[in-house]
Each structure stands twice: as C-alpha cells, then as structure tokens.
Amino acid sequence: MxxxxxxxxxxxxxxxxxxxxxxxxxxxxxxxxxxxxxxxxxxxxxxxxxxxxxxxxxxxxxxxxxxxxxxxxxxxxxxxxxxxxxxxxxxxxxxxxxxxxxxxxxxxxxxxxxxxxxxxxxxxxxxxxxxxxxxxxxxxxxxxxxxxxxxxxxxxxxxxxxxxxxxxxxxxxAVMVPASASSLEFQEYADNVVITNSGFYGAHQLKTTEWFFLARYLLMLLRFTARNQTSNVRKCLASLLPSVSCLKPPITGLGFEMLPTSERANFLESVGVLIRTGPEHFRSAVLAHSLTGMSLRQGWQILPQYIHDIVQEIPQLARSRSTNIAVVSAPKSKQTVLYKWARLQRKIRRFP
Structure with a gap:
C-alpha cells in the first residue's frame, strides 16, 4: 500500500x-x-x-x-x-x-x-x-x-x-461552502513562506521561523482584543484593521490549535492584514494610542524582533494607581461562565 x-x-x-x-x-x-x-x-x-x-x-x-x-x-x-x-x-x-x-x-x-x-x-x-x-x-x-x-x-x-x-x-x-478570498490568500502565503524559507512583514524580509513567530504573536494580540473590547490595544489595532471590531472571542477560549476551523479562519484573516501593513504603521498606531510595553508584551518574555524594537521606544508600565481598594468577592463574569460551559460540552463531545 x-x-x-x-x-x-x-x-x-x-x-x-x-x-x-x-x-x-x-x-x-x-x-x-x-x-x-x-x-x-x-x-x-x-x-x-x-x-x-x-x-x-x-x-x-x-x-x-x-x-x-x-x-x-x-x-x-x-x-x-x-x-x-x-x-x-x-x-x-x-x-x-x-x-x-x-x-x-x-x-x-x-x-x-x-x-x-x-x-x-x-x-x-x-x-x-x-x-x-x-x-x-x-x-x-x-x-x-x-x-x-x-x-x-x-x-x-x-x-x-x-x-x-x-x-x-x-x-x-457534505455541502460545499465557498471559502473567503482572505482565508485563501493567507493560507497560500503561509504555505509559500514554508516552501521558500522566507516571508515578509510589510516590506521587510523574515526567515520562516521569524515569520511564524510574528504571526503567532499577532494571533495572541488579536485574541486579547477580542476578549477586551474596551482596551487601548483594541483601539490601536482597529485603527489599522477596522474589522477588529467584529472579532469575537472563541466560544471555548481554548488554544488556537484546538479551535474549530471557522474561528481560526476569522483570526487568520486579520493576521494577514496586520502582516501586510508592516512595522512602520504598527509603530505609528502604538505611539498614537500611547500603549505601554506591558500591554504589548502580554506576558511574553521574548518578542518578535520588530515588535521588540517598538517596545523599547515606549514606556514599559502604565501610571501606577492606588491599590487601596476594597476586595469584593463578585460572581464570575458571564463570559467566564460561557467559557466553562462550552469546555464542558466539548469534553463530553457535544460541541466543536
């Protein structure tokens, strides 16, 4: 065989x-x-x-x-x-x-x-x-x-x-559903990055490993903005990519490699646009919205090179606020409850 x-x-x-x-x-x-x-x-x-x-x-x-x-x-x-x-x-x-x-x-x-x-x-x-x-x-x-x-x-x-x-x-x-041009474009470009051992961030050439690391970072940032709809990071990305306002957090909140096809497609289309935009426009948007290094890092210790260079230019921490705030044991948010419910359904194989 x-x-x-x-x-x-x-x-x-x-x-x-x-x-x-x-x-x-x-x-x-x-x-x-x-x-x-x-x-x-x-x-x-x-x-x-x-x-x-x-x-x-x-x-x-x-x-x-x-x-x-x-x-x-x-x-x-x-x-x-x-x-x-x-x-x-x-x-x-x-x-x-x-x-x-x-x-x-x-x-x-x-x-x-x-x-x-x-x-x-x-x-x-x-x-x-x-x-x-x-x-x-x-x-x-x-x-x-x-x-x-x-x-x-x-x-x-x-x-x-x-x-x-x-x-x-x-x-x-199965019924065939036409794919969006944006999904096809990103997929074919990513395939080409693997084949040719290089890709571009705007006009800047990157090695395959660097390009996929950048794409993973941008995925993380987009998922953060989908969860935090009032954040400055979301406003920053929306200035580069208006469709960010339409991004919804994954139903289960699971890692990208565990998401259903439709949810991955939505995020990848946005990643493709941000990569084509390039670091110069990203830097301008970051400065215009006064983002901090902490907001761009999101806990990442190592950043893609072009993102690292931008982070070095901006304040690392936001202005400190008073921590003398009473701690209130509030109920879990609606989104947190929905995450847990979706994960339970997935666990018993009743949900994508």
Missing amino acids: NIEQDELFSTWLVRAALAQGTDPLVLASHLWPGWRVCTIDLDRGVSEECATRLVQESGIQYDEFYSASFLPIAKAIGQEIRADRAIWYWFLALGSRNRKRHGGLQYCSHCLATDTRPYFRVQWRLAWHTCCAIHKICLRDRCWYCHMPIEPNRLSAQDLMSTCPSCKRDLRD
Missing part, C-alpha cells in the same frame, strides 16, 4: 488496515505489540525502533514515512520537537482520550470525492489551513451529519475511508 502525495501517516495506517480487511487497532497491535498507539499522535513521528519495524513490514522507505509526518514542516517553522508537549504550535491538537478525539483533523469533501482511493492530507492538520486551495471551499472538522470529530482511527474493517465512524454517513456528501 503506497503512501499518496501529501498523505498523512496516521490515516495511511488506517487505510492500509482497511485494505487488508482488518481494524486499524488490530494492524497496529500486530506491528507494535504492547504499544497503545491510540493514545498518541502518530503524525508527530515514531521512534526509530517502531519505524524500522514499519519499513520491514511495508517495504516502504523511511523517508516516505518521514515526509508523511509533521516533522519536515515542524522543523521548517521552528517548532520544538518534543513528544511530551500537549500542543505543537501551528499543528491541530487531537485532544485524545483513549481512542476518542475532540478534533485535530479536517477534510475537503470534494477532494475525498475525487480521489481514486480517498485519503487524508498532511496539510489538513495544519492550523493555518482552513480551506481547500484546489476547490476553493472551506475545510470541515466535523461530520456534516452528526457533527462529531473526524476519527479515522475508529473505523472498522467493513468501513470506507470516507465514512464517519460515529454515524456511518459518507463525508463526501
């Missing part, structure tokens, strides 16, 4: 099992006895010992398995390769609990429908991917019918690769 172009390693393993008329878990147990494969993210790569066993059984060279993992892209964008980290920046998190998952995989129904043998792509697990560049439609991260996560690892021997294991509907039957 050959690995297709851009095929994801974990789902290739599922496809290989189905082709042999067996469950994915049975094949994994045969390859690696005693190893609970379902509890880890195989797309982060496997140990040399496990890889050797796989090469011997499949006849496929190690380089092909390496290319089907996150590792080439992770190294290109500067992600630290650590198996003990729950989240890798810019890669969708599975949120695994035994065999069940809370997310982490997207799909294009048109791609699956036109594949000779349906398979899942590596790019569908990249957090900056929210649409299909080929068919110009939005990616889905849930079954169109039952709204459960995409979990090929739970398929049975008699299932098709495009089957939802929860409701047995065909993912290829």
Whole structure:
C-alpha cells in the first residue's frame, strides 16, 4: 500500500488496515505489540525502533514515512520537537482520550470525492489551513451529519475511508461552502513562506521561523482584543484593521490549535492584514494610542524582533494607581461562565 502525495501517516495506517480487511487497532497491535498507539499522535513521528519495524513490514522507505509526518514542516517553522508537549504550535491538537478525539483533523469533501482511493492530507492538520486551495471551499472538522470529530482511527474493517465512524454517513456528501478570498490568500502565503524559507512583514524580509513567530504573536494580540473590547490595544489595532471590531472571542477560549476551523479562519484573516501593513504603521498606531510595553508584551518574555524594537521606544508600565481598594468577592463574569460551559460540552463531545 503506497503512501499518496501529501498523505498523512496516521490515516495511511488506517487505510492500509482497511485494505487488508482488518481494524486499524488490530494492524497496529500486530506491528507494535504492547504499544497503545491510540493514545498518541502518530503524525508527530515514531521512534526509530517502531519505524524500522514499519519499513520491514511495508517495504516502504523511511523517508516516505518521514515526509508523511509533521516533522519536515515542524522543523521548517521552528517548532520544538518534543513528544511530551500537549500542543505543537501551528499543528491541530487531537485532544485524545483513549481512542476518542475532540478534533485535530479536517477534510475537503470534494477532494475525498475525487480521489481514486480517498485519503487524508498532511496539510489538513495544519492550523493555518482552513480551506481547500484546489476547490476553493472551506475545510470541515466535523461530520456534516452528526457533527462529531473526524476519527479515522475508529473505523472498522467493513468501513470506507470516507465514512464517519460515529454515524456511518459518507463525508463526501457534505455541502460545499465557498471559502473567503482572505482565508485563501493567507493560507497560500503561509504555505509559500514554508516552501521558500522566507516571508515578509510589510516590506521587510523574515526567515520562516521569524515569520511564524510574528504571526503567532499577532494571533495572541488579536485574541486579547477580542476578549477586551474596551482596551487601548483594541483601539490601536482597529485603527489599522477596522474589522477588529467584529472579532469575537472563541466560544471555548481554548488554544488556537484546538479551535474549530471557522474561528481560526476569522483570526487568520486579520493576521494577514496586520502582516501586510508592516512595522512602520504598527509603530505609528502604538505611539498614537500611547500603549505601554506591558500591554504589548502580554506576558511574553521574548518578542518578535520588530515588535521588540517598538517596545523599547515606549514606556514599559502604565501610571501606577492606588491599590487601596476594597476586595469584593463578585460572581464570575458571564463570559467566564460561557467559557466553562462550552469546555464542558466539548469534553463530553457535544460541541466543536
């Protein structure tokens, strides 16, 4: 069973099992006895010992398995390769609990429908991917019918690769939703940054690692403004990007790599605009709104170089205020309660 172009390693393993008329878990147990494969993210790569066993059984060279993992892209964008980290920046998190998952995989129904043998792509697990560049439609991260996560690892021997294991509907039957031009533009540009090993912040050229670090910083800042609608940071960014006023905080408040596709797309479109604007306009807006270093840092010890240079020019702290204020034990805010409720629903798999 050959690995297709851009095929994801974990789902290739599922496809290989189905082709042999067996469950994915049975094949994994045969390859690696005693190893609970379902509890880890195989797309982060496997140990040399496990890889050797796989090469011997499949006849496929190690380089092909390496290319089907996150590792080439992770190294290109500067992600630290650590198996003990729950989240890798810019890669969708599975949120695994035994065999069940809370997310982490997207799909294009048109791609699956036109594949000779349906398979899942590596790019569908990249957090900056929210649409299909080929068919110009939005990616889905849930079954169109039952709204459960995409979990090929739970398929049975008699299932098709495009089957939802929860409701047995065909993912290829999903309605196609056109992608926005802004989402496509940012996604294609970010892909190009990985391919060419460089990107731009305005007119300034950056290395791939620097560009993705800047994008992650801007994401953080945008999420802060979405939560704090009266902050000076929000007013500052709104002067550069009027659509900031439309940004809503994620329903669950979870990390970016755990958000549903639609919420990620909204933030990434804004990141794209801010990156095109460049550091000169950002600096002017920061000075015009009298922001402090603390408001731009938001707890970050290390900043992107151009942001660091701006922070060095401005006061680091706001004017001190009297701390002689009575402490009142007030109820939690409505937003905090909604966050907790959304996370509980996600935990019991009733919510994206």
